[in-house]
Amino acid sequence: MAELPPVEYAVAVERYLDVSGLAPGSRRIYRIALNTWAWALADRPAPTGPERRRARPPVLPLALLDHPDAAERLRAAVTRRCADTDPRTLNRELSTLRAAVAWWRAQGWIDGDPAAELRPRPLPRPAATAPFTPEELHALLALRVPLRERTLWHLLHESGAGIETVLALNVDDLDLPHRRTLPRPGRAPVHWQAGTARLLPLLLAGRAAGPLFLTDRRAPAGTPAPDRCPHTGRARLSYRRAAELFTAHTRPLGAGWTLRQLR
Incomplete structure (x- = not known):
């Protein structure tokens, strides 16, 4: 039937x-x-x-x-x-x-198409990727934001590493005493400075494994084990979500700022 x-x-x-x-x-x-x-x-x-x-x-x-x-x-x-x-x-x-x-x-459930005239919105021009000026960087890092965002922004700025590289880091990749990631075959080490070194132990909070940067919520069913924290059950932070949060937190400072400008 x-x-x-x-x-x-x-x-x-x-x-x-x-x-x-x-x-x-x-x-x-x-x-x-x-x-x-x-x-x-x-x-x-x-x-x-x-x-x-x-x-x-x-x-x-x-x-x-x-x-x-x-x-x-x-x-x-x-x-x-x-x-x-x-x-x-x-x-x-x-x-x-x-x-x-x-x-x-x-399926024959509706007749019309109210979305037919909806057009994609223009994307921002890629030219807005110049590095932050010292004044802009100072204002950015002075914002009152959650520890996760503060650590991520410091690490991106101090290391110069790509966003995807940083978000792919796991807790057991870190060599905290030497302010770098551990040597891995085929992977260049990521180095950081004092700002990140001060924040990372606070972010880890006793975690010994799993993704370094986590979402606020538990991982949905079906999330691969490497992208799920074994201690909290939360998922690895995605680039899309990190970019959304950056846009939201930096809106008071001006429009068009992107995470890639931190490199």
């Missing part, structure tokens, strides 16, 4: 994710993105920051996508989110919505 079409938007989201073939971690990210658009369809502002991941989206009928106002509501939401969302994140979430809408239409 054929499965009945879903009535609720949230059920349609789960049906789409069930056939997507995505890994559990990617499904969680897609679910957050699609739930965010539910707030727009309900003509309500979406939560931001950590609250966006925990908020329960409004319950609404899937048929609302065929409402004459649906396209305008989505356009208004894109305009609002441009002010506080990284354009790469916004473009990825637009792509997620368009893919889901296309699949729902193919």
Whole structure:
């Protein structure tokens, strides 16, 4: 017997994710993105920051996508989110919505495509990657931010290492007395200075293994063991999340600052 079409938007989201073939971690990210658009369809502002991941989206009928106002509501939401969302994140979430809408239409669950006119947002110009001036660096490192961010920023600045290299470090890679990473085949050592040396022991807090920089939440099911802390169960901090946090913390100092300028 054929499965009945879903009535609720949230059920349609789960049906789409069930056939997507995505890994559990990617499904969680897609679910957050699609739930965010539910707030727009309900003509309500979406939560931001950590609250966006925990908020329960409004319950609404899937048929609302065929409402004459649906396209305008989505356009208004894109305009609002441009002010506080990284354009790469916004473009990825637009792509997620368009893919889901296309699949729902193919199932015959909706007729229209309110996302058809939504266009990717322009990305920031790559020219804004000049190193910070001494004054900018002083203002940056004087910000009151969590220990994880303070340590990461100091390590990036003092070592000159790539962001991906630093985020891939594990606790057992560190040679704290000599302010460097341990020699590994095929891997250049990372050296740091006094600022990082002062902060690293505080960040480790007795951890002997696992990723050096961790997320705030426990790792989702299916996270590979090398990317999960055996002591706390939290996941390795991703570049995307580190960049989002950097943008949020540095907004009072000016727009367009990036982690790569710390090198």
